[in-house]
Amino acid sequence: MKKKLSFLERAAAVPHMVWAVMFIVAPLLFVAYFAFTDTNGSFTFSNVELLSSYSHIFLVSICFSLVATFFCLLIGYPLAFFMSRAKPSTQKLLTVLLMLPMWISLLIRTYSLMTLLDNGGLVNSLLTALGLDPIAMVGTGGAVILGMIYDFLPYMVLPIYTSMQKLDNRYLEAAADLGCTPLQTMLRVVLPLTVPGIISGITMVFVPSISTFYISQKLGGGNFDLIGDTIERQFKYPSTYHVGAAISLVMMILILISVAVMNRFSDEKGEMIV
Amino acid sequence: MKRFVTMLLVLSLLALFLPLLASCNEGGDAVTLYVYNWGEYISDGSEGSLDVNAAFEEYCKEKGLNVKVNYSTFSSNEDMYAKMSSGASSYDIVVPSEYMIARMIDEGMLRKLNKDNIPNLQYIDTEMLFGGEAPFYDPENAYSVPYTYGTVGIIYNTTMVDEADLGSWDIMWNEKYEGNILQFNNSRDAFATALFKLGYDVNTQSEAEWREALALLTQQKPIVQGYVMDEIYNKMENGSAAIAPYYAGDFFTMYADNEDLAFFYPKEGTNVFVDAMCIPANAQNPEIAEMYIDFMLSEEAAIANAEYICYASPNKLVTQNADYRAAMEEIHPDAMEILYGTDALELQFYVNLPNEQLMLLNELWEDLKIESSVSTSIVVMASLIVCGGVGAGVFFYVRNRRRRRFVDGLWSE
Amino acid sequence: MKTLSRVYMWVVFALLYAPILVLVIFSFNRGGSLSSYTGFSFRWYGELFRDSVALQSLKNSLVLAISSSALATLIGTFAALGLDRMRNRYLKGAVNSVTNIPMMNPDIVTGVSMMLLFVAVGGILGLSDVLGRWTMLIAHTTFSLPYVILSVLPKFRQFDASLREAAMDLGCTPARAFFKVELPHLLPGVISGFIMGFTLSLDDFVISHFVSSPDFQTLPLYIYNQTAHNVKYSMYALCTLIIVTILALLLLVNFAGGIGDRTKRRKEATK
Numbered sequence: 029m030k031k032k033l034s035f036l037e038r039a040a041a042v043p044h045m046v047w048a049v050m051f052i053v054a055p056l057l058f059v060a061y062f063a064f065t066d067t068n069g070s071f072t073f074s075n076v077e078l079l080s081s082y083s084h085i086f087l088v089s090i091c092f093s094l095v096a097t098f099f100c101l102l103i104g105y106p107l108a109f110f111m112s113r114a115k116p117s118t119q120k121l122l123t124v125l126l127m128l129p130m131w132i133s134l135l136i137r138t139y140s141l142m143t144l145l146d147n148g149g150l151v152n153s154l155l156t157a158l159g160l161d162p163i164a165m166v167g168t169g170g171a172v173i174l175g176m177i178y179d180f181l182p183y184m185v186l187p188i189y190t191s192m193q194k195l196d197n198r199y200l201e202a203a204a205d206l207g208c209t210p211l212q213t214m215l216r217v218v219l220p221l222t223v224p225g226i227i228s229g230i231t232m233v234f235v236p237s238i239s240t241f242y243i244s245q246k247l248g249g250g251n252f253d254l255i256g257d258t259i260e261r262q263f264k265y266p267s268t269y270h271v272g273a274a275i276s277l278v279m280m281i282l283i284l285i286s287v288a289v290m291n292r293f294s295d296e297k298g299e300m301i302v
Numbered sequence: 303m304k305r306f307v308t309m310l311l312v313l314s315l316l317a318l319f320l321p322l323l324a325s326c327n328e329g330g331d332a333v334t335l336y337v338y339n340w341g342e343y344i345s346d347g348s349e350g351s352l353d354v355n356a357a358f359e360e361y362c363k364e365k366g367l368n369v370k371v372n373y374s375t376f377s378s379n380e381d382m383y384a385k386m387s388s389g390a391s392s393y394d395i396v397v398p399s400e401y402m403i404a405r406m407i408d409e410g411m412l413r414k415l416n417k418d419n420i421p422n423l424q425y426i427d428t429e430m431l432f433g434g435e436a437p438f439y440d441p442e443n444a445y446s447v448p449y450t451y452g453t454v455g456i457i458y459n460t461t462m463v464d465e466a467d468l469g470s471w472d473i474m475w476n477e478k479y480e481g482n483i484l485q486f487n488n489s490r491d492a493f494a495t496a497l498f499k500l501g502y503d504v505n506t507q508s509e510a511e512w513r514e515a516l517a518l519l520t521q522q523k524p525i526v527q528g529y530v531m532d533e534i535y536n537k538m539e540n541g542s543a544a545i546a547p548y549y550a551g552d553f554f555t556m557y558a559d560n561e562d563l564a565f566f567y568p569k570e571g572t573n574v575f576v577d578a579m580c581i582p583a584n585a586q587n588p589e590i591a592e593m594y595i596d597f598m599l600s601e602e603a604a605i606a607n608a609e610y611i612c613y614a615s616p617n618k619l620v621t622q623n624a625d626y627r628a629a630m631e632e633i634h635p636d637a638m639e640i641l642y643g644t645d646a647l648e649l650q651f652y653v654n655l656p657n658e659q660l661m662l663l664n665e666l667w668e669d670l671k672i673e674s675s676v677s678t679s680i681v682v683m684a685s686l687i688v689c690g691g692v693g694a695g696v697f698f699y700v701r702n703r704r705r706r707r708f709v710d711g712l713w714s715e
Numbered sequence: 716m717k718t719l720s721r722v723y724m725w726v727v728f729a730l731l732y733a734p735i736l737v738l739v740i741f742s743f744n745r746g747g748s749l750s751s752y753t754g755f756s757f758r759w760y761g762e763l764f765r766d767s768v769a770l771q772s773l774k775n776s777l778v779l780a781i782s783s784s785a786l787a788t789l790i791g792t793f794a795a796l797g798l799d800r801m802r803n804r805y806l807k808g809a810v811n812s813v814t815n816i817p818m819m820n821p822d823i824v825t826g827v828s829m830m831l832l833f834v835a836v837g838g839i840l841g842l843s844d845v846l847g848r849w850t851m852l853i854a855h856t857t858f859s860l861p862y863v864i865l866s867v868l869p870k871f872r873q874f875d876a877s878l879r880e881a882a883m884d885l886g887c888t889p890a891r892a893f894f895k896v897e898l899p900h901l902l903p904g905v906i907s908g909f910i911m912g913f914t915l916s917l918d919d920f921v922i923s924h925f926v927s928s929p930d931f932q933t934l935p936l937y938i939y940n941q942t943a944h945n946v947k948y949s950m951y952a953l954c955t956l957i958i959v960t961i962l963a964l965l966l967l968v969n970f971a972g973g974i975g976d977r978t979k980r981r982k983e984a985t986k
Contacts, residue, residue: 033800034889041797041810044790048813051857055828062831085672091684098687107727110720124965125728129735130914131961132954133935140734143749148540164481167528169680239821249528250487253671259823264380268664276824287819338929341940348762373768374929375940385929388834392844532942540750555945559748
């Protein structure tokens, strides 16, 4: 039986739809417009053609954020699992602790990490004090990846933790009763059931790390330009807005495609399991 | 029901009126003077210094004017220009550097000053700055009043650098200091270091010379620790790097935290900049803005600023003040010499480059910056992850499809 | 297993908090340095409270975070209601995907695209100063919206529709049924959406960098602009204060929540 919807129910989404068209769709159309025009406003492909010289940057950025995302998953997954198995009061506290760093400006967090890792920073002073050779970290690719992991780890843990929370403890008990070793339980029960969390964790880490410009600037010592840095530089001078828009457009399309592909995988599995 | 309606109402009221509220209690019937200056570029009352903006409000009150200063900051000339040209609020005072002033005058973004309202203008030492002529960026000398000026030199750590290597820009290309050299992270300044080393004009019109400078910077890239700006403070202070080109005034800030640091001017010459106060064309309160400029030139405010910022002051009231000299010499014994003893140096200003030149500079800078050598281990790791991810995806997809077919088969039976 | 999990969590959280701990410790440093500790002092805290521009930008940040997340919560909750009831599958899919764009899109693209829009609209309307607090409000609301919807929508799905029907059978109007029966159930989702939006708005630098005007600077922008010269050490003091306040608030909420639960349970027990 289908009931007639009330006015409230029919109209509820309208403000949001209007908002979305005005402030989500329209701005993107502007990016597309800028990407295909030159400074005089006439149609051109030259901005997009120019992108071939940036292909290297795209590759580098993708590599960096892939590695960072992978390590976030590696570190974050067990963390989320342990968190979800803790006492409820501890769980609350841990979630708070996990979110707390996000309340401090990313600029300050990253800067603080930079001073820690710098040649004359605390870590290296400690190494020297222990009689070891100091390691030059800032300015290397590893430091940039470390910075991404550090700044975006909570984005990986939180969604996985949420999906772990929904996981019924009885599944684990059942698996154990049916003779699964803890490792088997993990691989065959927990992992498949938390795929949606993993997917959203991956997207939430991958997207900001591919487009960051502050982290690579501070921890990479300006040696590694990522897409974010490049776009930011283009928007410093009005004459290069159009190239910047073209780079943004391509990056956006790449990301939306990969997100769509990943979501497809997760849906597929979600249906299968339930 | 009522509770929720109230809650919703409160939410929407919050959303709509808070921003208004924030703007309202700034003023009352006061006139708001919008000042847009560099970050950390005014004596703001910290460490017992004079709060110049508050002092100005006080000064206005004595004159029977109720003025409130809305002070905000930018981090680069380009950011400031972008905000001014892309529709930020109208401002009463901005403080760009010389080349940006020239550009803004060209584009009609600035307003001529009424010098009758700025009697303290007489204390500006034009002799020292421009040999008594009108500044090159403001040929009519009508739009700008110098705020500070300064020079670029090389800061080095005495415990890490040999005496013998000092004196020239060559030190930034010296492979002995591989991994300990910092370079500017902005195109104009970075290219200037190379152009000076080559002995060229920093405003050269020749594409070949710009390209030569790029070659030099590319050659330098492997031995550079990083392209940085404000990180220089931290890196020099804690000994993370040995050599960095930066502004003389900032050297004193670093020296205060690390006495191993020292400073020299390269013999090939160096860059000098002027930051000057201007009034934008669409200013709402030009007269109060002129009063503000005049106030900034008055002895107390000018000295407070000069001591806070540590850059050279173009104001005779400051340079001839014994207390100021003593204060600066307490910071560093050669402070006055470093800041003001620049007559013998080969100094060059940046001029506003014509558009083609700017585009070329941007393009060359892009070439330098995007050429990054990422260690193969990261690339290998990334490709392994991709392979693993795709492999796992395909594996699960195939398995799930097989299972589904199996389940479907069961159903159809 | 137990010890392993405990050790693991300690290690990860220790690493996560190491830079923050450094920041907190050095905010009490007498000297102005992040590498050498010269003695305990409240110097930077004193500086902070004398820095009127910093306090103003903190206020701006808070005002913006509260108002944008409130607006996003308002629009988002109703949007979730509408989406939940929507029968046209294609429209629903379209709205869903458009909603998710700001979440999937890199911040920098969102910021740039909004700036281009605002400047163009300002140009058409002949406004020379279109950027400002209102554009900031719009931008922050826009990127908080998907998070609100995302945290409210599942609550709708979990809601047992028969409860609503029961309410209406008992004489409630649909609107009244929604407010009286459904909304209380949604409240945790609404609140967590609000908090998420608040957090994101407070932390956002990239989008604000593009759509702000200098007369409405938020804290991250103020800090970024200090990089023209040197970041003030009083900023570390400010961050320390923020951490301590939030930690205290959250513990208080947890604590109070605990008490609430207990009294509720006690009440139920006495019934």
